[in-house]
Amino acid sequence: LAAAAAAALLLGQGARRGGPRWLALGDGLVGQTLVLAALLSLAPLIADGPLLAGVVLLESLLFLAIAVREGSGPLSRVGWWLSAAAGAVLALSGLGAALLRGDPVNQLQTAAVLTVGAALMAAMQVLLQRRGVSLPLPPLLGWLAGGLVAVGTVLVAPEDWRSALSLVVMGAFLVAARRWRPPGLLNGITVAIALCHGAGWLTLLAQAPWPPLLLLARLLPLTVLALLLTVTAGDGRRQGLGMALLGVDAGLAVLWLLEPISPLLPGAAWLLLSAAALAGTRWLRGGALRVALGLSLAYLAAFGASFLVVIGPSQELVTLGVLQVRARLLIELLAIAVGLHGWFFRAGPDLAWLPSWKAVQPCFLEAVLLGVMVLLQGEISAPWRPVAWTLLALLLVCPALVRRFAIRLQVYGVIVYWLAVATLLVGLSIDLPSFPAATGAAQTAGLVAIALQTAFVLACRRWLDLERLPDPGGWPPLAWVGGRVARRRNLWLGHPLFIAVAVVLASGYDRALLTLLWTAEAFAVYLLGVVLREPQFRRVALVGLGACLLRLLAIDMAQADLGLRGLVFVGVGLLLLALNALVHRFRSRFG
CATH class of the missing domain: 1.20.58 (Methane Monooxygenase Hydroxylase; Chain G, domain 1)
Structure with missing residues (x-):
């Protein structure tokens, strides 16, 4: 078969010099067919399917290169389709090898074959681009090259080699794609990098926990690869994808590295990452800006889940000199500080016009208030909670604080005042109508709370901005509350106080x-x-x-x-x- 193929190619070469064009084309097609048949006939001798497919791909690319050099359009199109088919067969054979999971040496050999095949296809894309060859689907070979790289480094290579091998191979292809820009290669490598990260995360999740050094050996190459994609991709979706991958890498890294030290540390680290991602929006544009904002909010959501499951129920103590405080209190203070950072953050012009930022930024005020309320609820003993709520209500209606934040803070102050009264009633008269005698601490706390609530009602007569209160902004229920308080302030503030005084008198x-x-x-x-x-x-x-x-x-x-x-x-x-x-x-x- 090989000899017959050589004869056909020689005849085709002679026909191109002195014979009709159709004869040269026919001899070339016959020769290519015989070469493929000769290679496929070696299948019983070459038991390695990916290696045989790689040889067929090499021959198809050589045929395409010869056709391009000689300027034969029909043969170039045939060679292009044969090369694409051979690349797809090589990728499928690589998937089969990944499922069989042979010895590590064989896996490395198969990964090498796939990587070399991807490099040859990328080089052919550069040649076709420089020669200006007209093809039906120009990016196809670039996409297939990215697929070969993904299969070879992510699925076929031994597990211990995958992260480092992905960094080297995909990084090289990424740099080459940015320099020579063959059609489809940059998109193919970008998808391969995303698949590499997804497979790496699943592997780490399935086999956690990891020793710190081994975990760094797996995560660090992925992080560098995501950073390389972010830097080399320029503006656009690829940069946003790189930032997203980098953000997930960082979030998982702090989880797996810090949780063995203390389960409370990942939540605190996520808060810091959220503030850092928001601060990074000053230097970003376009899609990367949206991704950074999304990462900041995702870190906050991760902290919220961690607080509910791990941090909130924790009673772990931290020694600060001669003091011992709950670690939960320190994390709550950090969360409040991050919320204040979000509220006072001066957004750049691009971020300021972003609809998602306009929707999210006002909510940082509610987040700070929620953090303060959670802190008071968790760190203040039950008898003194009405006192703490009333002090918070007084602080919220203070004009100086309202000027610094927003008018709806006064509406929240009234709501917190109602909450203080309700907490006092529940604490003192939970067994109405018998009114059991309260403890000394509860009686004292009740009298202090009543005094502060009276001070709140008196302060509201001077501090409440009745003109702006009906339209405080924020959620629609706030306008409902603010409007009613503005119209009948004495009733909405006085009646709860009268009830609280009656209950305190009955219990004390x-x-x-x-x-x-x-x-x-x-x-x-x-x-x-x-x-x-x-x-x-x-x-x-x-x-x-x-x-x-x-x-x-x-x-x-x-x-x-x-x-x-x-x-x-x-x-x-x-x-x-x-x-x-x-x-x-x-x-x-x-x-």
């Missing part, structure tokens, strides 16, 4: 004096209604007085202590007389 004092104390509170509410010209307060006070009188007749009459009973009756009577005098004195205010 003798039940025999409860009627007198509640009557005094009703008197104070009535007086407040007169001062503020708020008829709703006066009506509430009158209802409270009526309930106190019923309690006086139904419960206090049955008390065994005659002196205490007399004290309650006299005290209630005096308060009612004072209320009657108050009504006559300020009758003009009742309208």
